[in-house]
Amino acid sequence: MTALRTHASVVASYWDAAAPTFDREPDHGLWEESTRAAWARLLARWVPEPPARVLDLGCGTGSLTVLLAAAGHRVTGVDLSPAMVGAARAKLADAGLAGEVLVGDAADPPVRGPAAPADDPGHADAIPGAPPVTPGDGWDAVVVRHLLWTMPDPLAALRRWVSLLRPGGRLVLIEGRWAESAAPSSPYGEGAEPLPWAGGVPAEALEEAIRPLVAAWMTVPLSGDPVLWGGPVDDERYAVVARSRWARRPEQGPPRLTEVLRAARR
Numbered sequence: 001m002t003a004l005r006t007h008a009s010v011v012a013s014y015w016d017a018a019a020p021t022f023d024r025e026p027d028h029g030l031w032e033e034s035t036r037a038a039w040a041r042l043l044a045r046w047v048p049e050p051p052a053r054v055l056d057l058g059c060g061t062g063s064l065t066v067l068l069a070a071a072g073h074r075v076t077g078v079d080l081s082p083a084m085v086g087a088a089r090a091k092l093a094d095a096g097l098a099g100e101v102l103v104g105d106a107a108d109p110p111v112r113g114p115a116a117p118a119d120d121p122g123h124a125d126a127i128p129g130a131p132p133v134t135p136g137d138g139w140d141a142v143v144v145r146h147l148l149w150t151m152p153d154p155l156a157a158l159r160r161w162v163s164l165l166r167p168g169g170r171l172v173l174i175e176g177r178w179a180e181s182a183a184p185s186s187p188y189g190e191g192a193e194p195l196p197w198a199g200g201v202p203a204e205a206l207e208e209a210i211r212p213l214v215a216a217w218m219t220v221p222l223s224g225d226p227v228l229w230g231g232p233v234d235d236e237r238y239a240v241v242a243r244s245r246w247a248r249r250p251e252q253g254p255p256r257l258t259e260v261l262r263a264a265r266r
């Protein structure tokens, strides 16, 4: 068994055990209408207009997955814990909403990114003389809440997530540096890899990590809104919302104006 497998199974068992009670926290279960509405408003601001293709990584019990599906997005959730995935699927079904939820590692999610000619022979870009790949490829948004602290290689994860976006797509990272984890250490115990960002990551460090990977980003402070958390908090909570680059191969030349306008409307 490889080290990664051991780590993944340790982490999955930890969250399988946490799944039945995870939603008791107000910001996890979103059972207060005001809390749910506050998160829905933020997501509507950060994610392109519905129906967008949205990936919710480390989706847990699917609280944000459900909000995104309810807003009209085509959502795919991914989580390492089968119990969390079961809970998220049940939550979507109970709400009468469509969406898929997959068991998988967010470090390398079991989904397709932008099509490349090599792995998609039918793609127009693979045909000599055909027009270049259009900005419709890839995910419109990748949403990740409270996951980076538990990634053994958070910088590699960020690179992978950016690579899944369509040109101009959004990466929404909802993160923090939580007071209850003042002495950062991994909760997982034996068999797990070290976690460089255990206890959370300060906004400044995440900004530095994301800067070279994206076209633009903004940081939104979230500690000041008690409705989001079910009460006042005095630790650092925020979102970093980033827009991906126009990742084009040199032979494609600059994007045509129609492509830019189409992408901007999304």
Ligand SMILES: C[S@@+](CC[C@H](N)C(=O)[O-])C[C@H]1O[C@@H](n2cnc3c(N)ncnc32)[C@H](O)[C@@H]1O
Binding pocket: 011, 012, 015, 016, 027, 028, 057, 058, 059, 060, 061, 062, 063, 064, 078, 079, 080, 081, 084, 104, 105, 106, 107, 144, 145, 146, 147, 150, 151
């Ligand atoms: C703190 S919870 C956050 C859940 C959800 N994003 C939310 O905000 O309610 C962390 C989640 O990440 C999942 N997780 C941890 N490591 C993961 C990995 N490498 N790949 C996918 N999911 C992972 C856990 O199973 C758990 O559901």
